[in-house]
Amino acid sequence: MRRTRFEKQLAFLKEIDRLKGIVRRTRLLDDSRFENDAEHSWHLAVMALTLAEHANAGRLNIARVIAMVLVHDIVEIDAGDTYLYDSALREKKKEKESRAASRIFGLLPGNQARQFRSLWREFEARKTPEAKYAWALDRFEPVIQNIATRGRVWRKHGIRRQQAEEVNRPIADGSEFIWNFVKRSFAEADAQKFFAGEKRPGRKKGCGIR
Numbered sequence: 736m737r738r739t740r741f742e743k744q745l746a747f748l749k750e751i752d753r754l755k756g757i758v759r760r761t762r763l764l765d766d767s768r769f770e771n772d773a774e775h776s777w778h779l780a781v782m783a784l785t786l787a788e789h790a791n792a793g794r795l796n797i798a799r800v801i802a803m804v805l806v807h808d809i810v811e812i813d814a815g816d817t818y819l820y821d822s823a824l825r826e827k828k829k830e831k832e833s834r835a836a837s838r839i840f841g842l843l844p845g846n847q848a849r850q851f852r853s854l855w856r857e858f859e860a861r862k863t864p865e866a867k868y869a870w871a872l873d874r875f876e877p878v879i880q881n882i883a884t885r886g887r888v889w890r891k892h893g894i895r896r897q898q899a900e901e902v903n904r905p906i907a908d909g910s911e912f913i914w915n916f917v918k919r920s921f922a923e924a925d926a927q928k929f930f931a932g933e934k935r936p937g938r939k940k941g942c943g944i945r
Contacts, residue, residue, distance in 0.1 A: 747842040779804035789912040792864035810835035871909025886929025
């Protein structure tokens with residue numbers, strides 16, 4: 736029996752509920768637990784709206800940025816979350832995520848399936864001003880979380896300041912303003928021993944992000 740357009744849309748919406756169960760490596764700002772992908776995507780959407788004035792591009796289609804960040808991690812329902820600092824896994828994830836995009840977005844009616852997959856591809860390609868800004872936010876949110884939790888995850892996984900700067904450098908493509916802020920925050924975090932190889936820090940003021 737062929738499903739109606741609404742039934743296909745509902746099937747997709749039910750499927751993406753699983754995104755709430757995909758746990759990331761970053762922790763909530765109160766350090767109570769790890770964040771999930773759905774929370775991450777929502778937070779990026781609000782960040783996109785709030786920080787738009789700091790994007791490099793003079794004018795952005797913010798609605799497109801919001802749509803991009805809301806769909807960018809849906810593929811992780813099948814592919815799983817890949818830790819930002821695991822370069823080997825990041826290279827291997829492309830094929831898995833492409834298959835996931837075909838399956839999950841394929842639940843939608845044809846025109847919406849093409850639209851959502853196009854948004855996902857645009858984000859991954861990082862060529863348009865909107866995609867560059869979306870990427871900047873995707874990298875910026877974990878920085879906020881890691882600093883607010885005094886580098887707990889950074890130290891657990893042996894992440895040093897130089898690694899953090901290298902991995903997060905794409906932020907500058909979308910927002911030089913945010914990247915300059917991040918660099919200052921990294922310097923302060925390093926001084927407070929939030930990165931790997933140092934003793935556990937006490938609670939101190941600073942780092943710009945609270």
